[in-house]
Amino acid sequence: MEMTEKTFDLNVRDDGIAVMTMDVPGETINTLRAEFVPEMTELLAQIRADQRIKGLVVISGKKDSFVAGADIAMLDACDTRDKASELSAAGHQVFGELEKLEIPVVAAIHGACLGGGLELALACHKRVCTDDGKTMLGLPEVQLGLLPGSGGTQRLPRLIGIAKALDMMLTGKQIRPKQALKMGLVDDVVPQTILLQAAIELAQKGKKRPKRKATLMELALERTHFGRNILFDQALKQVERKTQGNYPAPPKIIDCVRIGADEGMAAGLATESRYFGELVMTAESAALRSIFFATTEMKKETGADGAESRPLKKAVVLGGGLMGGGIASVTISKAKLPVRVKDISEKGLSNALSYAYKLLDKGVKRRHMSAAQRDKQMALMSTTTEYIGVHDADIVVEAVFEDLKLKHQMVQDIERECTAHTVFASNTSSLPIGQIAAVASRPENVIGLHYFSPVEKMPLVEVIAHEKTSSETIATTVAFARKQGKTPIVVKDGAGFYVNRILALYMNEAAQLLLEGQSVEHLDQALVKFGFPVGPITLLDEVGIDVGAKIAPILEQELGERFRAPAAFEKLLQDERKGRKNGKGFYLYGKKKSKKKQVDSSVYKVLGITPGVASENAQLAQRCVVQMLNEAVRCLDEGIIRNARDGDIGAIFGIGFPPFLGGPFHYIDTLGAAKLVAILEGYQQQFGQRFAPCERLKTMATTGQRFFG
8 A cells, every 4th residue: 555645744742732734745735625534533533542642733834824725626526415515524523523632722823724724723722823914814615605614604603703703704804813813713913933832832721711702792692592683684684685696605604603503513513514515516606616716727827828927026107097006006015016107297196106005005094004014015106207217117007098199109108218128018998909019119019908997906907919919028917917916818909808898798788778768777786686796887887988988989990880889878978977987977976865876867868768667687687698798709709818718707807797607608608508599599680680699609509519618
């Protein structure tokens, strides 16, 4: 029999404290796997039998993480509910044995302690963590459509109270060390250099820990059956409002906690493993896990086969407006790279500085960083009205107005002022990159880098290569975007690129529905119910009606008739309606009379329509969404996106396509191409050519092909 490498190492010290180090061989981080159960069970038996051992410390052998969670790939191997439930039950058994040890058990935590990692720490009697910025504690299972399956739904509420535990489990949020200490999640926070020592001392003090004082709210709500029912009802209502019933995990998490509180730990654990099994088998969880795998896989890619990024030591941003300020700010805060902002006016420069300062200062107010850390990051940002201090830039991001002549001027300025390898990245949302590169003497360095607004919040960027862009330029731009904390997708040059192109048809269809007499709020509500974060009309107000009106003719000219925007846009602009930016659009802005946004009903008169009887929600959503799906397939067919995976990630991270559907291509697979073609053809007969299904979809419908496995 071959010897497998061990994951757990036990070292008994002279003072009787044993240190159990977890270090998964050949991996950069620790994840929990089913095959560790026998090894851990054997180790625990050994500890119980060893009279010398007076206490146990559990620590990670990895440099920057404790345990990042369970190995998700293991769940894909489960083909039945029972198999998935067994994984959870095995976790219960081994963590239960750990908890039942007579000796004190202390978790020593540094770095990521998430999911199954936190559940392991919860099964210990005490916890100590480092004060390092890398240390984060959380139960993010809900983001994969799951619930904490190794006792988390039972141990967390018992440790920190029901309300706080529900908040952590229903959002998947990650808790920083100071917060963790305050809420009683850990017993101590120490510098990394003395982590092991502090854990050993905690173990020497025995099992007993000071009881956390319950707040008045807890005493009123959590300690009585009646009070708890109020709490659970409220939580359920909130979840329903947020998820529109599209995600099955949150109500099940609430139910696990409720049963545990009412019927005890054993009943709670039994419910947890049963629900865990059910959730692993849902389509929603499969879709959310596919997004997780896709983004993990994308982190390993350079964006251009075989090419490596050039070193990135300094960036320049041209233009200090809203986009320029946002791009400069993520460059100093996330990428930690020095950035020089160039604008023709001092006003633009002070805007960019205050934009970045406000964002960093939020972190100080929330105690996520110190004032000194904020100032140190701000010091990375400098400004200029002339081309001074830009010559050594590795990448220049241009964020000036959408005007081709102006962008041509920028390319020529940079080629004159910078080095032969400086990348010129244009943040354009509609102009083809090939046209911008037309005047370049080094077109291989010119690329598109399309950010979404607001830059600090939106996770996606499109990296747009024109025909002459070099592989090295692509790889350098992808690396730069990743440093800024973005998820980049590489797309081919063309009007609207990918995201705005599929969004345009969706928005146009929503506008058509409005003109047919749908009310604004009903239309928005239908698409929020479908799973989008906001409705299309709200989005139009946010983006700016004038922006939409400017992009539409470009898309129509380059891509054809189906992109023609409803003529009514003109009427809105004549009435000075630009949306939120000038406080006049489809909704009312200004002094908030009520919490809920109110529709500005005078908009109907401007459009010359009377909002009529609302038709079925699902029908409205379907008409807008099928337009987006059809166009996404066209983009794949034309090579605008490299593969279906990038198309899914682009739509989810760029425009909030419902994550539980896995993205447009996963959703088409779920629907079946034949069904989608039938729906499109039905609308085509009713409303005309703009619904004609593309060739690739028709082929897939007849051959039964799918985009994924």
